[in-house]
Amino acid sequence: MSQARTLETAPGAAGRRTRRWPPEAGILMVLVGLALAFEVLGWIFVRQSFLFNEQRLVVMILQVAVIGIIAVGVTQVIITGGIDLSSGSVVALTAMVAASLAQSSEAVRAVYPTLTDLPLIVPLATGLAVGALAGLVNGSLIAWTGIPPFIATLGVMVTARGIAKWYTHGEPVSLLTDAYAGIGSGAVPVAIFLATAALFHLALRYTRYGKFTYAIGANPQAARVSGINVGRHLIVVYTIAGTLSGLAGIVTSARAESGQSGMGMMYELDAIAAAVIGGASLSGGVGRITGTVIGTLILGVVTSGFTFLRIDAYYQEIVKGAIIVVAVVADQYRQRARRRGA
Amino acid sequence: MAVPAHDARQEWLLEARGVSKSFPGVVALDDVSLGVATGSVHALVGENGAGKSTLMKIIAGLCTPDSGELRLHGRAVQLDTPRRALQAGIAMIHQELNLMPSMTVAENIWIGREPVSRLGIVRHRELRHRTRTLLERLRIGVDPDTAVGELPIAARQLVEIAKALSHESRLIIMDEPTSALTERDAEQLFTVIGELRAAGRAVLYITHRLDEVFAIADQVSVLRDGRHVGSDRPANLSRDDLIRMMVGRELARIYPGAPGVPGAVVLAAHALTGARFRDVSFELRAGEILGLAGLMGAGRSELAAALFGLSPARTGHLSLDGVRVRIDSPRTALAHGIALLTEDRKESGCFLMLSILENLEIAALGREFVRAGVVRGRAVREACGAMSRQLRVKTPGLDECIGNLSGGNQQKVLLGRCLLLRPRILILDEPTRGVDVGAKSEIHELIARLAAQGTAVLMISSELPEILGMSHRIMVMHEGRVTGTLDRDQADPVQIMQLAAR
Numbered sequence: 001m002s003q004a005r006t007l008e009t010a011p012g013a014a015g016r017r018t019r020r021w022p023p024e025a026g027i028l029m030v031l032v033g034l035a036l037a038f039e040v041l042g043w044i045f046v047r048q049s050f051l052f053n054e055q056r057l058v059v060m061i062l063q064v065a066v067i068g069i070i071a072v073g074v075t076q077v078i079i080t081g082g083i084d085l086s087s088g089s090v091v092a093l094t095a096m097v098a099a100s101l102a103q104s105s106e107a108v109r110a111v112y113p114t115l116t117d118l119p120l121i122v123p124l125a126t127g128l129a130v131g132a133l134a135g136l137v138n139g140s141l142i143a144w145t146g147i148p149p150f151i152a153t154l155g156v157m158v159t160a161r162g163i164a165k166w167y168t169h170g171e172p173v174s175l176l177t178d179a180y181a182g183i184g185s186g187a188v189p190v191a192i193f194l195a196t197a198a199l200f201h202l203a204l205r206y207t208r209y210g211k212f213t214y215a216i217g218a219n220p221q222a223a224r225v226s227g228i229n230v231g232r233h234l235i236v237v238y239t240i241a242g243t244l245s246g247l248a249g250i251v252t253s254a255r256a257e258s259g260q261s262g263m264g265m266m267y268e269l270d271a272i273a274a275a276v277i278g279g280a281s282l283s284g285g286v287g288r289i290t291g292t293v294i295g296t297l298i299l300g301v302v303t304s305g306f307t308f309l310r311i312d313a314y315y316q317e318i319v320k321g322a323i324i325v326v327a328v329v330a331d332q333y334r335q336r337a338r339r340r341g342a
Numbered sequence: 343m344a345v346p347a348h349d350a351r352q353e354w355l356l357e358a359r360g361v362s363k364s365f366p367g368v369v370a371l372d373d374v375s376l377g378v379a380t381g382s383v384h385a386l387v388g389e390n391g392a393g394k395s396t397l398m399k400i401i402a403g404l405c406t407p408d409s410g411e412l413r414l415h416g417r418a419v420q421l422d423t424p425r426r427a428l429q430a431g432i433a434m435i436h437q438e439l440n441l442m443p444s445m446t447v448a449e450n451i452w453i454g455r456e457p458v459s460r461l462g463i464v465r466h467r468e469l470r471h472r473t474r475t476l477l478e479r480l481r482i483g484v485d486p487d488t489a490v491g492e493l494p495i496a497a498r499q500l501v502e503i504a505k506a507l508s509h510e511s512r513l514i515i516m517d518e519p520t521s522a523l524t525e526r527d528a529e530q531l532f533t534v535i536g537e538l539r540a541a542g543r544a545v546l547y548i549t550h551r552l553d554e555v556f557a558i559a560d561q562v563s564v565l566r567d568g569r570h571v572g573s574d575r576p577a578n579l580s581r582d583d584l585i586r587m588m589v590g591r592e593l594a595r596i597y598p599g600a601p602g603v604p605g606a607v608v609l610a611a612h613a614l615t616g617a618r619f620r621d622v623s624f625e626l627r628a629g630e631i632l633g634l635a636g637l638m639g640a641g642r643s644e645l646a647a648a649l650f651g652l653s654p655a656r657t658g659h660l661s662l663d664g665v666r667v668r669i670d671s672p673r674t675a676l677a678h679g680i681a682l683l684t685e686d687r688k689e690s691g692c693f694l695m696l697s698i699l700e701n702l703e704i705a706a707l708g709r710e711f712v713r714a715g716v717v718r719g720r721a722v723r724e725a726c727g728a729m730s731r732q733l734r735v736k737t738p739g740l741d742e743c744i745g746n747l748s749g750g751n752q753q754k755v756l757l758g759r760c761l762l763l764r765p766r767i768l769i770l771d772e773p774t775r776g777v778d779v780g781a782k783s784e785i786h787e788l789i790a791r792l793a794a795q796g797t798a799v800l801m802i803s804s805e806l807p808e809i810l811g812m813s814h815r816i817m818v819m820h821e822g823r824v825t826g827t828l829d830r831d832q833a834d835p836v837q838i839m840q841l842a843a844r
Contacts, residue, residue, distance in 0.1 A: 206719065208712045215704050218693035225652065225690050226705040226759070227676040285695050 081284025131246015
């Protein structure tokens with residue numbers, strides 16, 4: 001528009017940024033509050049500090065790193081207005097497949113006796129490919145058949161678990177190479193978690209991929225009118241989520257130094273919980289990776305804190321459930337407030 | 343169909359006195375008074391946006407008037423919920439049917455009022471029997487046990503009517519009931535309406551089809567711009583009288599008018615046929631504003647959706663600059679330089695929870711402002727800021743949520759989204775619907791300026807003054823067909839209405 005430059009600047013028009021509290025401020029306070037509560041309870045009941053114990057914090061973060069990696073993918077799915085129930089099963093499937101290609105020559109009954117001591121890249125690439133394939137199936141089902149994400153990923157969830165069991169007829173795959181086990185040792189899982197979180201945080205904020213992801217979740221019809229190929233984009237998002245579940249499967253099997261078909265049970269729900277606690281809205285269009293990271297840490301603090309106070313694991317699940325419900329109710333209120341503003 | 347005489351001034355079944363209602367920025371009804379007699383069919387006509395639906399909603403208890411009152415048999419009543427209206431004997435049959443497709447006809451009719459045994463179990467035999475009696479009384483040949491979803495639209499409409507009558511309603515409001523019906527089904531509906539009248543019920547009948555007014559109505563009332571223009575017996579009126587009453591309005595506002603002389607043909611449609619339009623051919627020139635007039639349901643929006651690739655036409659083809667093209671998705675349309683401003687801002691326009699910036703930039707990101715997948719944030723912000731200033735969007739900043747803007751400003755943002763693409767062909771579907779007067783003339787000026795710069799504009803509008811004031815040529819559609827194309831200097835409201843309402 002040639003006239004754009006000649007028009008006078010309307011008062012109070014665009015250009016300025018309105019500064020507000022970042023949306024993560026609320027849950028960050030919840031995280032800090034929970035940690036402080038455990039600190040106080042710790043001094044009262046077990047005469048120990050909760051926070052000032054490096055080892056405990058490391059264990060805590062290590063425990064949730066796998067959930068965190070999955071949650072980074074699940075957050076993106078939730079932003080499009082979808083859901084992924086298959087993550088936990090995909091963890092098991094990739095753990096089995098990757099581990100079977102990472103066995104050392106010491107393994108007596110290796111899955112592939114001729115394929116032992118392979119270079120690290122083989123189980124890694126295969127594991128990621130298996131995860132990506134599962135995600136591709138999810139995305140294609142949703143984009144092409146139009147069935148709801150809940151159903152599509154529920155089907156893949158059951159199927160993937162089945163394949164994981166069938167793969168070795170339920171036998172665990174053990175005696176893995178040192179290189180492979182290295183992926184799960186020390187702070188490596190945490191580094192992987194933080195790296196994927198950083199990568200996709202940037203992708204969501206600064207790339208076309210991210211803009212399209214939010215747009216589809218906010219209004220798929222308007223996204224289509226804006227020229228976005230909604231189906232193709234959904235396939236990409238689900239494939240990314242599947243790949244990250246595959247990565248989580250590799251990390252899980254590397255940490256355990258074995259692949260088992262029962263791995264990753266209920267991980268999908270923890271990942272969804274982390275995203276929702278972190279502010280992602282199940283109705284789509286809203287969610288940030290930073291929030292999800294904090295949500296993941298909240299899950300970690302609750303688990304670790306209950307263990308620290310020597311409270312039964314049963315209570316842990318009860319409280320975790322309550323936190324998820326509270327997070328979703330809070331989301332409803334936020335949505336309503338936004339609509340009232342409209 | 344015979345029209346019984348209603349010469350004696352009888353007591354009104356329902357009377358509206360001085361009813362007014364405004365919505366933000368619009369006066370929908372202005373001091374409307376109207377009476378409906380027992381045992382009569384009262385037709386209500388008017389252009390789109392004349393206030394018919396609002397009046398219906400007030401009578402059916404779906405919204406409350408700002409002032410004025412409703413009287414039932416001479417007594418003032420408060421109808422502030424649909425339930426209250428139903429209890430008072432008023433039932434409304436909506437344009438979109440409100441039936442549950444997976445449930446049977448009987449279950450749908452008596453939902454919430456099923457005959458139950460003392461244990462709370464539904465007595466199905468009784469339910470079926472009641473339904474059969476009701477349907478027989480109305481001579482509706484529908485099996486009470488079929489699922490509503492399996493019935494054709496016409497039969498569903500009759501089920502709705504049966505449901506309304508099962509409430510022993512004295513006044514039945516029908517909002518364009520024949521819009522989805524074939525001629526034969528419409529005949530059956532008219533028979534049922536005739537029987538209702540004979541049974542002493544009253545029918546308030548909204549329609550766009552003037553033929554129906556003359557066929558079934560005892561009385562017709564015309565609304566225009568929220569005012570009651572007049573009521574009379576159809577026998578005392580000619581078709582032209584009715585049309586004149588509907589459109590007889592001065593061009594109150596000044597339109598910038600169609601600028602310049604159009605250039606070469608850029609878009610040509612050849613015999614397009616799709617879901618709601620048939621055999622549509624036209625040419626659109628560079629710098630031309632082609633107005634597309636017609637009543638609601640004439641197939642105009644469907645035609646726009648086809649041109650933009652949202653739901654491509656089944657047969658026929660398009661050519662751009664004389665070259666035949668296939669446009670099967672919005673992406674290909676945008677790649678060819680065709681942009682669309684959709685009719686429904688909330689449904690398919692705005693990303694309500696996202697910011698103004700995100701709403702403006704989204705379409706342009708498909709081909710600009712992106713390097714190796716990464717959005718060039720500053721360049722986009724500058725371009726969007728400039729666009730927002732040019733369109734005078736009133737907002738504290740680009741990061742404001744679009745949901746917090748007024749309708750007019752939202753519309754400007756959506757128009758900005760199109761303009762950032764610098765389209766050669768711009769399709770505007772009701773560009774000023776629900777927009778306040780100030781923003782309206784700004785949008786009109788902008789459209790005129792775009793045309794002056796050579797953009798080809800196809801403008802769908804239900805407002806005759808807008809169509810007449812803005813277009814070089816006016817194409818009129820009626821029930822999916824183009825019924826005429828008029829040059830600006832030979833067009834007048836009556837002529838357009840005649841083509842649109844055949």
